Amino acid sequence: MMKDNNVIQVENLSKLFGDFAAVNQISFQVKAGEIFGFLGANGAGKTTAMKMLIGISSPTSGKATVAGFDVYKETESIKKNIGYMSQKFALYDDLTVKENITFFGGIYGLSKKQIDQKRCELVEELGLQEVTKSLVASLPLGWKQKLAFSVSLLHEPKIVFLDEPTGGVDPITRRQFWEMIYKAAHNGTTIFVTTHYMDEAEYCDRVSIMVNGKIEALDTPKKLKEHYKTDTMNHVFLKLARG
Amino acid sequence: MKIILYIIKKEFKQIFRNKGMLPIIFILPVLQLVILSNAATYEIKNIQFGYVDADNSSISRGLIEQFESSTYFNVSEKFPSEKEASQAMQEGTIDAYLNIPTHFERDLQKDKTKDIGVFIDAIDGSAAGVINVYITQIIQNYNKNIVADLIQVSDAVQKPKNIDSIPLFWYNQTLNYKTFMVPGILVLLVTMITLFLSGMNIVREKEIGTLEQINVTPIKKHHFIIGKLFPFWVLGLGLLTIGLILAKVIFNVPMIGNLGLLYVYTAVYILVILGIGLFISNFTDTQQQAMFIAWFFVVIFILMSGLFTPIESMPKWAQILTEFNPVKYFVEIIRMVMLKGSSFNDVFPLAIKTLVYAIVMNGLAVWSYKKTL
Numbered sequence A: 001m002m003k004d005n006n007v008i009q010v011e012n013l014s015k016l017f018g019d020f021a022a023v024n025q026i027s028f029q030v031k032a033g034e035i036f037g038f039l040g041a042n043g044a045g046k047t048t049a050m051k052m053l054i055g056i057s058s059p060t061s062g063k064a065t066v067a068g069f070d071v072y073k074e075t076e077s078i079k080k081n082i083g084y085m086s087q088k089f090a091l092y093d094d095l096t097v098k099e100n101i102t103f104f105g106g107i108y109g110l111s112k113k114q115i116d117q118k119r120c121e122l123v124e125e126l127g128l129q130e131v132t133k134s135l136v137a138s139l140p141l142g143w144k145q146k147l148a149f150s151v152s153l154l155h156e157p158k159i160v161f162l163d164e165p166t167g168g169v170d171p172i173t174r175r176q177f178w179e180m181i182y183k184a185a186h187n188g189t190t191i192f193v194t195t196h197y198m199d200e201a202e203y204c205d206r207v208s209i210m211v212n213g214k215i216e217a218l219d220t221p222k223k224l225k226e227h228y229k230t231d232t233m234n235h236v237f238l239k240l241a242r243g
Numbered sequence B: 001m002k003i004i005l006y007i008i009k010k011e012f013k014q015i016f017r018n019k020g021m022l023p024i025i026f027i028l029p030v031l032q033l034v035i036l037s038n039a040a041t042y043e044i045k046n047i048q049f050g051y052v053d054a055d056n057s058s059i060s061r062g063l064i065e066q067f068e069s070s071t072y073f074n075v076s077e078k079f080p081s082e083k084e085a086s087q088a089m090q091e092g093t094i095d096a097y098l099n100i101p102t103h104f105e106r107d108l109q110k111d112k113t114k115d116i117g118v119f120i121d122a123i124d125g126s127a128a129g130v131i132n133v134y135i136t137q138i139i140q141n142y143n144k145n146i147v148a149d150l151i152q153v154s155d156a157v158q159k160p161k162n163i164d165s166i167p168l169f170w171y172n173q174t175l176n177y178k179t180f181m182v183p184g185i186l187v188l189l190v191t192m193i194t195l196f197l198s199g200m201n202i203v204r205e206k207e208i209g210t211l212e213q214i215n216v217t218p219i220k221k222h223h224f225i226i227g228k229l230f231p232f233w234v235l236g237l238g239l240l241t242i243g244l245i246l247a248k249v250i251f252n253v254p255m256i257g258n259l260g261l262l263y264v265y266t267a268v269y270i271l272v273i274l275g276i277g278l279f280i281s282n283f284t285d286t287q288q289q290a291m292f293i294a295w296f297f298v299v300i301f302i303l304m305s306g307l308f309t310p311i312e313s314m315p316k317w318a319q320i321l322t323e324f325n326p327v328k329y330f331v332e333i334i335r336m337v338m339l340k341g342s343s344f345n346d347v348f349p350l351a352i353k354t355l356v357y358a359i360v361m362n363g364l365a366v367w368s369y370k371k372t373l
Helices: A046-053 A075-081 A097-107 A112-126 A141-152 A171-186 A198-203 A221-227 A233-242 B002-017 B021-039 B058-069 B082-091 B104-111 B125-154 B177-208 B210-215 B221-249 B259-282 B287-303 B316-322 B326-340 B344-368
Strands: A006-017 A020-031 A035-040 A061-066 A082-085 A159-163 A190-194 A206-211 A214-219 B047-053 B073-079 B096-100 B117-120
Touching (some): A006 A046, A006 A190, A020 A046, A020 A190, A020 A214, A035 A046, A035 A171, A035 A198, A046 A159, A046 A190, A097 A112, A097 B002, A112 A141, A141 A171, A171 A198, A206 A221, A206 A233, A214 A221, A214 A233, A221 A233, B002 B021, B021 B177, B021 B221, B047 B082, B058 B073, B058 B096, B058 B104, B073 B082, B082 B096, B082 B117, B177 B221, B177 B287, B221 B259, B259 B287, B259 B344, B287 B326, B326 B344
Parallel strands (some): A035 A206, A082 A159, A159 A190, B047 B096
Antiparallel strands (some): A006 A020, A206 A214
């Protein structure tokens, strides 16, 4: 069964900047099809850890594989199997919706036919029919984020990494965004997501909480709440993050 | 290959959609070519010229008339004494003045020789040298006439035997400085525009965060770089074309050599510049930094290219440094091909150096471009 396969395996992974350990010997596994919440205060090392997993930053020590590929030597193979959406909006503002989709589909090596098909699906699903020829710069932030997420799924990656995807987005759009995440997970995509919204943490299958470069807790939201004897993830987070 | 095409398409769309950038790419260079080619001249004209004539004789007045009839001199003022003249020089209202002493005519007729004072503002040493030559020529010509007049009077002196040199000016018969400068300035423009655009392009994607997005795709480094730089390579050749047309239409600069040869060479040359641009953008985080570094190189490249000052007169160490200056090669070759009609064999040694430079520079650029930090 796919469910039992670990698509991300991390063992004692560290990243040092000089003497400072931004990520300090973290270990965890993420199962295929799981929605894995990667929580932590600002500066706890979430983004650094994520950058190592997506192959744009080399770890200092430790072991990790993503989609079965080594994060030291097989970064380009990892990249074929993952999607990524950063907290910094990363589509091209000066290209239209259609051009962005075509470009990213193109550099992932999709055929023209595939790109056209994907684009039609995506535009219809997001209700962007009216704006396919508008520059992305002219879209509201919520639309942009949904578009960026859909673009990161174009090449049907096994795992998609979302770095604070809903930052600055209104509650309704956040809700819709999570519906998209559920849908992708339902289709078998593993979701690795960082967030600062504790209500979003509740939506995850499992949650890890990073404090000062270390993972201090890792379990389902339900068990974490039981363990810390509280009824919201917010309290769990505050207890851990304050130390 | 298909992936490269996607990138190229995207780059062209972005370039032509950027309404702020388009005029910078096309109109500014045209203006620069027209303005600089007319302004950057070695010819010294309109020399502000004053004099002190203490003699006020027919010979001294005749000498001043020679200056007045010269197109190089603007005879501005007769000063009552040397004090006023040197004051004017101090204030910068005159570039040179002549001090004709009292009894100039009398002593010249009596002793056949007489000194006059020439004073030249020499802050710009080379200009002062040229002014000195002009003045000396005028005085000597006039002096010959004086001698001739005296000969008629006295009849006794032997005619001087002169050795005359008759210069033949090759390749630029009319000594038109524009013919010399326009190709060089064209090189400068092609270099500046392609260097700045390529240097800032990738850094710009770093700044807005799209480069990170590109780096998490499985795209190959060289695909990305070729796709990124190709549009600027095309732009550079486009600029050359516009420049050559202007050179012909406005300045009537001849194109004696093979146009194809010039294009093939330029195609290689632009690769060098794009390699440098990419190299810069790999080591900078903001467009501002990239711009400053690009400027640093552009200024050195231009001043050490032989465009304005001959490389032969630079000190030895500077001459060695110019070997690393791609602009020097292009300036030399464009002048050779356009003005002398040099063939492939003539430019071969320089072209090979340029090619090696292109390979090394792009190798370094691709090597230093890191998808992983």
